[in-house]
Amino acid sequence: MALLDIITYPDERLKTGCEPVETFDLALQSFIDHLIETCTQGPGAVGIAAPQVGILQRICIVDATRARRPVDNHGHLVLINPEITSWDGFAVGREGCLSVPDYTGKVIRAEKIELKAQDRFGAPCTFTMTGFEARIAQHEVDHLDGILFLDRLVSRHADLQRRTPA
């Protein structure tokens, strides 16, 4: 499986909204396989979005199984045309990006989200995601809307929310 080249900030394609996927053909399946492999090989990556490899379509991978510490998750997800339909609570957390090497920063995200999407074959699916997995999904859906975590940075000194109650 060939790795796809990751484009990096300030490439304009990372600031561009992506088009919905309408055709679930063999070419799409092949692209998804390459995207998964590229994510798997990305250092510490827990997700990737198609625009990060220069493809401006609403396709992303969310994989909280790759978190350093175990977190609630729905496994390894391929999300096509994902849409967040509700947001609840918020937390500050640290994010980095394959397209923004050598920098991490703090970002506020919803603690819990409802997300609807299609799977890689076009079947509709919905998820309720929390914590780390919800953060990955919000980061990836942002990519599909041409938004980077750099656009959402908060103070370096913002406290980070505990993941479990004291």
Place this chain on the structure above:
Amino acid sequence: MQNNWLILTLVGEDRPGIVANVTRVLFAVGAELGEAAMMRLGNQFAIMMMVRSAGSPEDVIGLLESTRMAFDLKLHVDETDATLHQAREPDVLVTVHGADRTGIVAEVTAALVESGFNILDLRSDVGGTMAAPIYIMQIEGEARQGIDAIETAIAALGAKGLSVRITPLDTVRG
């Protein structure tokens, strides 16, 4: 050509215009700025900044002389072998607070170093009132021997009147 990063530190009573003046002078001679941390400490403003392509430390001191005089700043420039793109990612946040007294930083950091913790970023503030000050400190760093080692090391600090909280940091990289 020798073009190492210099580290410049500047301290003076906080007032608007310090950063704009210092960086305007450096920009005018084609200097590059690297990473910087600037903040108010007490009523002073402190700058720590990587600078290069502005000549020797003596050259930089000369360039900034009029700004230093105008703002009554203390200026110090060191030649270093600093390099960029060396960022490290903290995996633990340690938050400490308690009634202010001497020894808090020494006690907390002694416990942390004992547990293999490497400090990457430390900020502390004195809040409360003049009569009853409180000390608040946030430390981000690397738990090189794991979180449990830190929990064990800080357990005794509660008896010394300090609240210490350990928060694991997981970075979403996507």
